[in-house]
Amino acid sequence: MTHAQEMLRTYPNEVGLDAERLARAIDLLVDCANTCTQCADACLSEDRMAELARCIRLNLDCADICLAASRVVSRQTEYDVEVTRPLVEACLAACRSCGDECESHGAHMEHCRICAEQCRACERTCRELLDEMAR
Numbered sequence: 001m002t003h004a005q006e007m008l009r010t011y012p013n014e015v016g017l018d019a020e021r022l023a024r025a026i027d028l029l030v031d032c033a034n035t036c037t038q039c040a041d042a043c044l045s046e047d048r049m050a051e052l053a054r055c056i057r058l059n060l061d062c063a064d065i066c067l068a069a070s071r072v073v074s075r076q077t078e079y080d081v082e083v084t085r086p087l088v089e090a091c092l093a094a095c096r097s098c099g100d101e102c103e104s105h106g107a108h109m110e111h112c113r114i115c116a117e118q119c120r121a122c123e124r125t126c127r128e129l130l131d132e133m134a135r
Contacts, residue, residue, distance in 0.1 A: 002023060004022075004023040004024075004026040004027050004074070005019075005023040007074075008022060008023050011076060013076070013077070017073075017132050021128065021129070022073060024125070025070075025128070025129050026070050026073060026074055028121060028122050028125045029066045029067070029070035029091070029122060029125070030067065030070045031122075032062070032063075032066045032095065032118050033062075033064075033066040033067040034063070035114065035115050035118040035119075036060070036062045036063035036066065036098060036118075036119070037063045038111065038115075039055075039059045039102060039112060039114070039115035040055075040056045042109075042111035042112075043055050043059065043109075043111070043112075044056065046109065055101045055102060055112065058094070058097050058098040058101045058102075059098055059102070059115065061094055061097075062094040062095055062097070062098035062119065065087075065090055065091050065094040066091055066094070066095070066122060069087050069091040069126075072084055072087050073087075073088070073129065081133050084133065085130065085133050088129050088130055088133070089130065091126050092127060092130070095119040095122045095123040095126065096119070098119045099115075099116045099119030099120050099123060100116075102116035102119065103116040
């Protein structure tokens with residue numbers, strides 16, 4: 001059991017979304033943020049770092065947005081879908097852009113391949129959260 005699952009189980013009121021799905025999403029968002037941060041750092045160490053400026057930028061943007069989304073979806077008291085939905089939509093877009101960029105470098109940079117996979121997983125999770133919010 002992750003800490004997100006454990007915390008959601010102790011929540012004294014009704015959780016606005018499916019608690020297990022929400023816990024998995026929180027964990028994945030945090031993991032994606034860390035993976036993107038590490039990928040940006042690895043790109044900074046590459047010989048052709050200047051050619052990776054877009055990749056680094058998208059990694060850092062994705063990391064920040066994923067972390068913000070993880071924090072907002074973690075809060076269930078007085079949950080407001082009108083605040084949460086646009087943030088999850090932004091996260092989906094950031095993961096898509098970052099995943100596309102990292103994928104273009106993945107054949108010759110293993111850190112970008114790993115990051116692209118993580119971004120795709122996070123993108124799917126954001127889509128699932130948005131589907132659940134629409135219910």
